[in-house]
Amino acid sequence: MIKRFKTKKIYVGDVAVGGDAPVSVQSMTYSKTRDVDATVEQIKRLHFAGCDIVRVAVPDYEDARALKAIKEQIKLPLIADIHFNYRLALIASEVVDCIRINPGNIGEKSRVKEVVKACQNRNIPIRIGVNSGSLEEQFDNKYGPTPKAMVESALYNIKYLEDLGFTDIKISLKASDVARTVEAYRALRPLVEYPFHLGVTEAGTLFHSTIKSSIALGTLLLEGIGDTMRVSITGELEEEINVARAILKDSGVVKSGVNIISCPTCGRIEANLVEAVARVEEKIGHIKAPLNVSVMGCVVNAIGEAKHADVAIAFGKGQGLIMRKGEVIAKLKEELLVDRFLQEVEDAAIEFEKEYR
Numbered sequence: 001m002i003k004r005f006k007t008k009k010i011y012v013g014d015v016a017v018g019g020d021a022p023v024s025v026q027s028m029t030y031s032k033t034r035d036v037d038a039t040v041e042q043i044k045r046l047h048f049a050g051c052d053i054v055r056v057a058v059p060d061y062e063d064a065r066a067l068k069a070i071k072e073q074i075k076l077p078l079i080a081d082i083h084f085n086y087r088l089a090l091i092a093s094e095v096v097d098c099i100r101i102n103p104g105n106i107g108e109k110s111r112v113k114e115v116v117k118a119c120q121n122r123n124i125p126i127r128i129g130v131n132s133g134s135l136e137e138q139f140d141n142k143y144g145p146t147p148k149a150m151v152e153s154a155l156y157n158i159k160y161l162e163d164l165g166f167t168d169i170k171i172s173l174k175a176s177d178v179a180r181t182v183e184a185y186r187a188l189r190p191l192v193e194y195p196f197h198l199g200v201t202e203a204g205t206l207f208h209s210t211i212k213s214s215i216a217l218g219t220l221l222l223e224g225i226g227d228t229m230r231v232s233i234t235g236e237l238e239e240e241i242n243v244a245r246a247i248l249k250d251s252g253v254v255k256s257g258v259n260i261i262s263c264p265t266c267g268r269i270e271a272n273l274v275e276a277v278a279r280v281e282e283k284i285g286h287i288k289a290p291l292n293v294s295v296m297g298c299v300v301n302a303i304g305e306a307k308h309a310d311v312a313i314a315f316g317k318g319q320g321l322i323m324r325k326g327e328v329i330a331k332l333k334e335e336l337l338v339d340r341f342l343q344e345v346e347d348a349a350i351e352f353e354k355e356y357r
């Protein structure tokens, strides 16, 4: 049972972050934000893939001015990602649902004050985004790009906002490797009550980012740390959402969707299991009921696994068994097995919905 750290609940648009809110999934577009059509198209793709909150980069005035037209065409809460230029933050704050900016990077306190006032007027939060690669000089010089420096930077930026009476804050502490990321979040967690945005920055391609993000975010989530998250991938938008959702599901943070147990195969295999599992995976993505299903290549371990599975399939020579909760309900020819299995999974999902929802 995962016990989440108690954090303050804030809102990014209509999505709650922190408190008892479910861990939300974020991503970021890679179009030039000033290209409104391309950005809206990417945001819609992310929405369709299951993203909860989207962030766009705002490096210039043209990008800031495009935010209004983007916001009018999307349903996802929108975050503007801004570095250094407080005027961009002022323009963005009139439109978006959250600003990502580090107050310590803005310069004069009067400028930070203006940004804070603008966010207060619209009741929108600020994400303090600490990144090991762009720490303030005073921390980088003293500690190098270490978890200690990241935590000090976060506390410095938090204090900056708190001194101005602003506490609608969420925080990220991203490094490009697992160890520093985990250490930084762990170190800051007992010191503040603000919600955390989890992520490993510049995590690489789909393969490497999936591994790094699964270890780092999985570890933190299992320790009850994390309120919203982004898996950053050098790749396509949907991949970030798919991996993030899988981390939430497979870590047990989210009890939703079908968990597939499938054997790794060995010399005893009696069927094309890779093909069968791929087909099962493709057909059950829409099911929200938290079911366990097992797909096994022979009967050696299949009966044992089937006892803990809502629906199970065990391949044999030219035929196989279908089981529900460990009970054999059908013995069928191989070519009929997967179809019957899928039907049983659909039925089990309907039964679950009737019983528990």
Ligand code: SF4
Binding pocket: 263, 264, 265, 266, 267, 268, 269, 270, 296, 297, 298, 299, 300, 301, 302
């Ligand atoms: S279930 Fe059978 S085929 Fe699959 S790994 Fe175990 S022994 Fe091998």
